[in-house]
Amino acid sequence: MKYIKYLILFIIVSTLVGSIALVGIYFYIKPDLPSVTVLKDVRLQTPMRIYTHDGKLISQYGVKRRIPVKLEEVPQELINAVIATEDSRFYDHYGIDPIGIMRAAFNLAITGEKQQGASTLSMQLARGFFLTREKTYIRKIKEIFIALHMEQELSKQEILELYLNKVELGHRAFGFGAAAQVYYGKPLSKLNLAQLATLAGLPQAPSVLNPISRPERSIERRRIVLLRMLDEKLITRAQFDEAANQPVSSRKHGAEIALDAPYLADLIYNEMIEIYGKEEAETGGYQVYATASSHLQAAAQDAVVRNVHDYDERHGYRGPVQYLWNAPLTKEDGTPDSETQAQQKSSAKTRDAWDTDSIISALKQVTSYTPLIPAVVLEVHEQAITVLDRDEQKRVIEWAGMxxxxxxxxxxxxxxxxxxxxDIVSEGAVIHIxxxxxxxxxxxxxxxxxALIAIDPKNGAVQAVVGGYSFYQSQFNRATQAKRQVGSNxxxxxxxxxxxHGYTLASVINDAPINQWNAATGVAWRPENSPAEYDGPIRMRKALGKSKNVVSVRLLRGVGLDATVKHLARFGFNEREIPRDETVSLGSGSHSPLEMVRAMSVIANGGFLVKPYFIDNIQDEFxxxxxxxxPVWACNPCNDAVADAEEKDIETLLAEQLNQDQALAMPDDEDAKQPAPQVISAQNAFLVSEMMRTGVRANGSWNNxxxxxxxxWRARNILQREDIAGKTGTTNDSRDTWFSGFHHTLVATAWLGFxxxxxxxxxxxxxxNLINRDPERFNWIGNAMIGSEDGAKAAGPAWIRFMQVALNEVPYSPMPIPENIVRVRIDRTTGKLTRRxxxxxxxxxxxxxxxxxxYIREDEIIDPAELDSPNEPEPEEVF
Known part of the structure; x- marks a missing residue:
């Protein structure tokens, strides 16, 4: 009895001392313990994902890859695998597992090593959020107290959901949603049992157990996970055997990019950085939806790339990137040795050809951008070549392709x-295909x-933007950043x-040379038409359609320079950037494609100055x-809101619009549309669009x-629709070429230049060669076009190709005719009324x-049919 009393006393004292020690330790480390209540509103570090308007992922930003999932979205097999492997008594304990702790303590006493951590899911979650992986006693004690607090504040389901989204799983994947994408390129719901078990085995040591870095060890770990599930009767023996024998099926995947649109994504990314700051934008889990649809964005990218290649190819081939063998010989001065090269090219056999592995290794070092693929010429036939590309595919380039x-x-x-x-390449040449x-x-x-940019003229929503041939070649966005001379645009x-200022579409202006002496400079200014042809008296509609330079100068003189500059500023151009001389009428000012498309939208939407924007909405990770x-809308009134812009100067209008835009995030009436300032009348916009319609088609009658x-004119010929309008633009010496135009539902501007x-x-x-191959298409917009480059030939094809896709299913719908517009019959030559x-x-x-x-008098009438010849060649002869 005496020994029993001592034993009981020892237990009581030990318990009391242990409790006091435990309380002491708690109060000692309490200042360092975080408040677990923050987990109630926790925001996981989740990358920003950018989508097109129709939900296609175009980019992801952020170091950590995380795809948050709700617990109900997680396959039950994965939940079973995680709990069976990491914490089989998860639903039975209150944050710590006494059995696990005793087992770990016993193992420590026997081996002297901290081999088992006895951490529950709650303790692992506590460590993941608040602590480090450092194996120390004080960290473990903190882990225990935080886990106990956590169990008081959160339900088991909340703890499990946080764990599944927080745990690190290797290759910068955090959470099982991201791991499924990184290792298998699929969502969790698409994975089989073997793949889920592989992921469930990663938390213990993600860097050495993952199936990409260490596939053999991942198979061993997967087997352990499946055995635990079998022991817990969560799977059958047949399921175990099938999953355990599955081969490793993982490889590293990036984000599920459905459409690579880096210029658009970069614009949105930079805007998010301005709003939220870099760290918050990249880790806040924002899902950003662009205004552009994948359909139109892809069409714009294809149009720009194709157009750039068309220009590049019609100006000639600059030769192979290099030669792996059979390099052409050169003379001492570095010029090609033509005689020796001719002998090389005529040789039927390949000399010193490289083996396949060496070729592929060399090709992987060659700079390339989508859609180009590096390849090496293996065989040169009479009018074809056989090549081996970087993907080890042999391809034949037929004569029509070279x-x-x-x-x-x-x-x-x-x-x-x-x-x-x-005549083009030799064997051993490294080329692009x-x-x-x-x-x-x-x-x-x-x-x-x-570059190309398109917007919705009703509200400025950007429908597509392409800033260059390849973002990976140059990140400079020519659609929004490049200020280039706009020419006739x-x-x-x-x-x-x-x-x-009183002119009409029938006003007649003299299309004749201008020779103005400038006494200050001692130089005469002689603006010329391009080409240098002059029609004499010409109606305004025809002058714009034919882009007569001297008529534009005469109109500016009739209106006045200051009045013209003020009027141009109403279209959104910065007045300080508009030249203060008569060259402004010929496009000597420099503006970006974004500025041009915004200005053109005023004509397309009936006179309203909208503000282009790229982001439609921002969502959280769920x-x-x-x-x-x-946005501001091209309507007045909008929902009975009246905005009288006609009496205000442009600076006031733009300032008001800026203030409106800044206040648009949380409007009192979310359905109310904010009206855009109306900077020109609907009638003015309609009449200009009518003149621009004649600029994209053939007019009049050949027979008469x-x-x-x-x-x-090619735009109408190819698109086969009358409800479009457009304007070409070419600067001096063809340094910049433009094409801007619209259907009243979509406005686009294309630019091409160096x-x-x-x-x-x-x-x-x-x-x-091109004419012989396809004579009927010689007048089309392809490589066969000849002569000096201009807006119609160089930039126009990109606009046309884009609009072919964009308007494919858009029914014919001409621009609405506003009130107070009348239509009367006039004489073609004088613009006067006629009874004929x-x-x-x-x-x-x-x-x-x-x-x-x-009315015109009979003696004034000029009948073109009685002239010797028309002023224009037949369309088949126009190139």
Whole structure:
């Protein structure tokens, strides 16, 4: 009895001392213990994901990869695997597992090593959020206290969901949603038991147990997980055998990029950084939805890339990247030894050819950008070549895919058309190839650059943006950042100013040379038409359609320089960037494609200045909308809201619009539309659009000799629709080329030029190979176009290709005719009223009250049919 008393006393004292020690330890470390209540509103570090408007992922930003999942979205097999492996008594304990702790303590006493941590899921979660992986007693004690607190504050389901989203699983994947994507490229719901068991085995040591870095050890770990599930009767023996014998099926995957649109993604990313700061934007789990749809964005990217290649190919082939063998010999001065090269090219056998492994290794070092693929020429046939590409695929480039490759001499000179493949490349040459229209083609990295941007004119929502040939070649966004001379793209706005000052579409202006002496400089200014042809008296509609330079200058003089500059500023151009001389009427000012497309939208939407924007809405990681764009709309009134812009100057209008935009995040009435300032009348916008319609089509009658072509006539020929309008733009020496145009539901601007502003786009000579291959398409927008580069040839094709896709399913819908617009019959030559109804007349639109009041006399009538020849060649002869 005495010993029993001592034993009981010892137990009581030990318990008391242990309790006091435990309480002492708790109060000692209490200041260092975090408040677990923060887990109630925890925000996991989740990368920002950017989507198109229709939900296609285009980019992801952030170091940590995490795809948060709700517990109900997690397969039960994964939950079973995690609990069986990491904490089989998870639902039975209160944060700590006494049995596990005793087992770990016993193991420590026997081995002297801390081999078992006895950590529950709650303790692992506590360590993941608040502590480190350092194996110390004080860390373990803290872990225990935090876990106990956690169990008081959170339910088991909440703890489990946090754990599944927080745990580190290797290769920068945090949480099982991200791990499924990184290792298998699939969501959790698409994984089988073997794959889920592999993931469930990662928390113990993700760096050495993952199936990418250590596949053998991952198989061993997977077997342990499956055995634990079998022991717990969570799977059957048959399921165990099937899953345990599955081969490793993982490889490293990036984010599930559905559409690679880096220029668009970069714009949105930078905007998010401005709003939230870099760290918050990249870790806050924001899901950002762009205004652009994947359909239109892809169409814009394809249009720009194809157009850049078309220009590049019609100016000649600059030769292979390098030679792996059979390198052409050169003379001592470095020039090619033509005689020796000819002998090399005529040789039927490959000399010193490399083996496949060496070729592939060399090709992987070659710089390339999508859609280009590096390849080496293995065989040269009469009019074809066989190549091996970087993906170890052998491909045959037929003659139709390489007959364009005349030698590049300068931007304005090309060599003779090749007659056989040996005139272009030799065996051993490293080249680039690309696929176009189902055919493999010889290609090259282009020197020229291009851009395209499209917006919805109703509210400024950007529908597509492409800032260059490849973001990975140059991150400079030419669509939003490049300030380039706009050339004749400015003329619609000059003509709009003329309409505001009494001119009409039927006003006749003298298309004749201007020779103005400048006494200050001692130089005469002689603006010329391009081409240098003059029609004499010409109506305004026709002058804009034919882009007559001297008419634009005369209109500016009629309106006045200051009045014209003020009017241009109403379209959103910075007045300080508008030249204060008469060259402004010819487009000497420099503006970005974004500025141009915004200005064009004013004409397309009836006179309203909208503000382009790229982000439609921002959501949290679980899809809750945090912010919704509230743009200004081209309407007045909008929902009975009246905005009278006509009496205000442009600075006031723009300031008001800026203030509106800043206050749009949380409007009182979320359904209310904010009206955009109306900067020109609906009638003015309609009349300008009418003039621009003639610029994209053939006009008049060939038989009656009233036929003439707008500068962008190919647009109507290819798109086959009358409800479009557009304007070409070409600067001096063709350094910048533009095409801006619209359907009243979509406005787009395309640009093509060199980043080096001193480099001219030059001219392309006739390539008979292309004409012989497809004579009927010679007048189309492909490589066969010849002559000096201009807006119609160089930039127009990108706009047309984009609009072909964008308007494919859009029904014919002409621009609505506003009130107070009348239509009367006039004489083609003088613009006066006429009683005739033949080919010498046409119907024209006027603002009511500005239509002509006098009729043409019979002796004034000029019948084009009686002239010797029309002013224009037949369309089949126009290139």
């Amino acid at each position: 007959d364009w490759a005349r030698e590049y001499i300068t931007d304005s000179r090309q060599g003779n058309e090749p007659e056989k493949a040996a 690309r696929e176009q229209d189902g055919q493999w083609r010889l290609s090259q990295i282009p020197d020229v650059s291009g 400015i003329k619609p706005f000059v003509y709009s100013a003329a309409l505001e 899809g809750e909308v945090l912010w919704q764009a509230k 000799k009233t036929y003439w072509l707008g500068t962008g 980043d080096d502003m001193n480099r001219k786009l030059g001219r392309a000579t006739r390539n008979q 109804t033949d080919h010498t007349t046409l119907f024209e639109y006027f603002l009511q009250g500005t239509e002509p009041t006098s």
